[in-house]
Amino acid sequence: MFWKFTLFETKLLLQNRKSWFIAAFLLAFFVLFFMYYSQDQPEPLDDQKRTETQTSYAVFEHLDLLRHDLPEVAEVYNYHTQIQSLLGMQVWFIGSGHDSEQYIENGLEINQLRLKVHDIGNAGIPNHLIVPKEDILKEDALLHYIKDNELPIEPDSYSTNHYITNALSMFSGLLFLVIVLISGSEMLLYERNHQSVMKGFPLSFIGKVTSKIMIHFVHIYTFLLVGFSLGAIYMLRKFEAGDFSFPILVYKNSNYIAVSTGQYLLYMFLGLALITLLLLSLSILLNMLFKNAFANILIGLGIFILPDIAMAAGLKASFLHPIKFIDMYKVLSGDLATELGNSFIDYWNAMAILGIITIVIISIIYAINKFAYHRVPKNMPLEKAF
Known part of the structure; x- marks a missing residue:
């Protein structure tokens, strides 16, 4: 029935x-x-990294003005110098370099440096230029997954x-x-x-x-x-x-x-x-x-x-x-x-x-x-x- x-x-x-x-x-x-x-159309990954590099450079300029007077800013400046260099290399690896593995390694290192900057209070960085900790952890989870599964990264991967x-x-x-x-x-x-x-x-x-x-x-x-x-x-x-x-x-x-x-x-x-x-x-x-x-x-x-x-x-x-x-x-x-x-x-x-x-x-x-x-x-x- x-x-x-x-x-x-x-x-x-x-x-x-x-x-x-x-x-x-x-x-x-x-x-x-x-x-x-x-x-x-979604923004290609290489363009996103170029924008991120420009934002990072603006942070770099703010820190440069204060680092001689404030020791805690000097420490952040040192970390950010490394971040700026690694971002530049990421732009190269995702573009002309075609090296996904090195791009991922640099990204993971950037995330660790940014977390250290958060731990010392982001001294000297304007609030609107601070990368939220949540965004850092999200990026870190993505990169670890890509690394563990050996996925190639292209500008349009996402x-x-x-x-x-x-x-x-x-x-x-x-x-x-x-x-x-x-x-x-x-x-x-x-x-x-x-x-x-x-x-x-x-x-x-x-x-x-x-x-x-x-x-x-x-x-x-x-x-x-x-x-x-x-x-x-x-x-x-x-x-x-x-x-x-x-x-x-x-x-x-x-x-x-x-x-x-x-x-x-x-x-x-x-x-x-x-x-x-x-x-x-x-x-x-x-x-x-x-x-x-x-x-x-x-x-x-x-x-x-x-x-x-x-x-x-x-x-x-x-x-x-x-x-x-x-x-x-x-x-x-x-x-x-x-x-x-x-x-x-x-x-x-x-x-x-x-x-x-x-x-x-x-x-x-x-x-x-x-x-x-x-x-x-x-x-x-x-x-x-x-």
């Missing part, structure tokens, strides 16, 4: 214009994003990462939330409003809910994966971007680690899968409580912005932080941990909490249905609550 009901619900889904609109959007989003984004992370940052969070809420806005209401022939089918309410969540999950996730794959193919051909072995930074245990682009995408899409299940379960619950498709979307959006409202009101409200885990890009990048001032927020902690929330929502659905079922009038024995 379960599979017959699932087949019938699948046919209803395929006949629904809203479902095809969502499918078309998911198929087109990444391709259109990369087409538009082709106008914004281009694949640049396009992918920008696309996912745009898609993750609010946009994905709206897509899933729209998809699930009538999961129970459609059958209720149209009094389908399957309403009296000998299948438990939980069986029906499981079937509906499964169908909508497969629908959303299939078109999401196909859409991203089409976008990735377009990107690789259009921009001649590199392979998926180059690293992307992921926030973990109050630190940053580098993982391959392929591993990053695995983390991202596993996270989106769990978020999809959570939001579809939430849609079922909202359908049961409010019996209105628009309420499903509006209340879902309202819940998502609760942490922002609390922050604007000056409330810490850390118990609301899990709501923002829906933005998986910010979880992976560490931006959410920084934004909320909560170092606990990393990928695996977020996944565990999202999983627990999903189980809690499903338990509430089961409990409400059981309670409503026992309240059915005796003269209407076949009338279910939902």
Whole structure:
């Protein structure tokens, strides 16, 4: 009976214009994003290093004016002399020198020197020219990964990462939330409003809910994966971007680690899968409580912005932080941990909490249905609550 009901619900889904609109959007989003984004080429690595060298030279001039009067500035000046020299060599190695190994070694040495400068307080360096410690640690994690995996470095090595992370940052969070809420806005209401022939089918309410969540999950996730794959193919051909072995930074245990682009995408899409299940379960619950498709979307959006409202009101409200885990890009990048001032927020902690929330929502659905079922009038024995 379960599979017959699932087949019938699948046919209803395929006949629904809203479902095809969502499918078309998911198929087109990444391709259109990369087409538009082709106008914004990422800055090549050699140009980034030249800019970094010029900034470093400006620091060098500030230190030179103060080093004769202040001993602590003289120490920073000595470190910065080495940094300036190593940056110049990096520009050579990434350009005409074509020596990835030496480029990496120089970069690691620069990071160690900059950390020493941080340890002595960045004396004599203007605040706007100080390289943040977080940026140093990020660069260090990337270089260690490249060194350990013996990856060659070219001026456009990071281009694949640049396009992918920008696309996912745009898609993750609010946009994905709206897509899933729209998809699930009538999961129970459609059958209720149209009094389908399957309403009296000998299948438990939980069986029906499981079937509906499964169908909508497969629908959303299939078109999401196909859409991203089409976008990735377009990107690789259009921009001649590199392979998926180059690293992307992921926030973990109050630190940053580098993982391959392929591993990053695995983390991202596993996270989106769990978020999809959570939001579809939430849609079922909202359908049961409010019996209105628009309420499903509006209340879902309202819940998502609760942490922002609390922050604007000056409330810490850390118990609301899990709501923002829906933005998986910010979880992976560490931006959410920084934004909320909560170092606990990393990928695996977020996944565990999202999983627990999903189980809690499903338990509430089961409990409400059981309670409503026992309240059915005796003269209407076949009338279910939902």
